[in-house]
Amino acid sequence: MTPSPLLPALTARAEAVAHSRTSGCPCGATRTLADRPDATVVRHADTVAKAHAPNSTPADLTPRLTAATRLPGLLLSPFTPTPVDLHGRLVTFWPYGAPVDPADPDAAPWEAAATLLARLHRTPAPTALPPMRGPVKAALALARLRTAAQKAATNTDLPAGTTAVLRAWDTLPAWARAQAPQPDGSTLCHGDLHLGQLVRHPAPHGPWLLIDVDDLGVGVPAWDLGRPAAWYACGLLPPDEWDRFLTAYRAAGGPAVPADGDPWPALDVPARALTVQTAARAITKALAEGRLLDEVEQCLVDACDRMASVPPELMQGHAK
Known part of the structure; x- marks a missing residue:
């Protein structure tokens, strides 16, 4: 590059x-x-x-x-x-803050990430903020996929996996595709949560803090749990790590999911949206590099293929 x-x-x-x-x-x-x-x-x-x-x-x-x-x-x-x-x-x-060490997955700070998220979601926005940008970024990823696929298509055939990703995207409610306002306009959200968004400050042993405010705003807090939920649903995040994350979020009073019971009615749409977004990025990148999808990327596309045939669970009171 x-x-x-x-x-x-x-x-x-x-x-x-x-x-x-x-x-x-x-x-x-x-x-x-x-x-x-x-x-x-x-x-x-x-x-x-x-x-x-x-x-x-x-x-x-x-x-x-x-x-x-x-x-x-x-x-x-x-x-x-x-x-x-x-x-x-x-x-x-x-x-400068010390980031999560990708070479030491056993030390991944899932509890710290979940606790910070719960505290963020419970904190009133300290100033007027625009909507969090998660759905907008997902929509941009799909737009880039469509553009890349059209350029790469031979005759009328789309690159492998594209149709499944686009079909899964079309099953999502309008707010998750950035085609309607988010149903929550007051909860403070990070907008792009993953372990790369945590650092220790002061480095190297200070407390964990969230970074990257480009997508910060108000919206649906479950979106911030969507990426780890998607990884778990696709088999890319071990169940014990997902349990650590979800348990810590609930223990800290996070409002995105019920305090107990099945969290999936709240998480299903964000997890699907993040799966589709990540799969779209994977295909776009593979097309640009002239290669086939790797094993993890294919796993995401396969998940989109399954999702397209099963309607998502809608959060209670939130219409398509």
């Missing part, structure tokens, strides 16, 4: 901010933590600079950053809630 042309300027800005904040800042190398079309992230010493997605606007991002500064025990706080413009991209600056 070709490095982002923004990378040199972002690196220089991260170094400048780090030096301005710390007297005698060690001038070690600046590391690139992520370089994707939707985000470029670099670290210099204990300062992290993030260039947000090209379509990010101050009107959407600033209230989310403001919320992070007002919820320091839940979300990592930026140095300032005001993003800066760097070559047409909004950039923010953050303290």
Whole structure:
């Protein structure tokens, strides 16, 4: 992948901010933590600079950053809630936090993630916020799949798995496809929860905090449980890890599911939506790389094929 042309300027800005904040800042190398079309992230010493997605606007991002500064025990706080413009991209600056170690799955902080989510869902939004962006991101993933599939199609045949994913998507209620307002307009949600969204701050042994506020907003809290629920339903998350996560969420008073009994009526739609989104991304990526789906990606597509034949359970009181 070709490095982002923004990378040199972002690196220089991260170094400048780090030096301005710390007297005698060690001038070690600046590391690139992520370089994707939707985000470029670099670290210099204990300062992290993030260039947000090209379509990010101050009107959407600033209230989310403001919320992070007002919820320091839940979300990592930026140095300032005001993003800066760097070559047409909004950039923010953050303290460095130690991420989850992907090489040590046994140490995955499922209880910490669940407890933070429950606390977030029980906390009133500290400022006016837009809807959380989970359904919008899912819809974008499906739109990209359709575009990629049309380009790759031979005659009238779609790439393998595409039809199953599109059929599963069409079974979802309108709000989960971002075609109608979310049925909950007041609960504070992260919008894109997975273990990569947790860091320890101060690093390396501080408390766990949630990061990445780009999708933060108000909406259906069950969406934040949707990805681990989807992994569990697809057989990609062991039952004991799912039980740890769900039990900790309930113990912390999380409102997304009942305190006991079957959680699936609340989780079914978000889990399906996240499965479809992830499968759509997998096919799009495989098409771009000219390869077949790997075992995990095929598992997600197979789940979509099964879902398309079984209508989702709708949350009580929430219509299609």
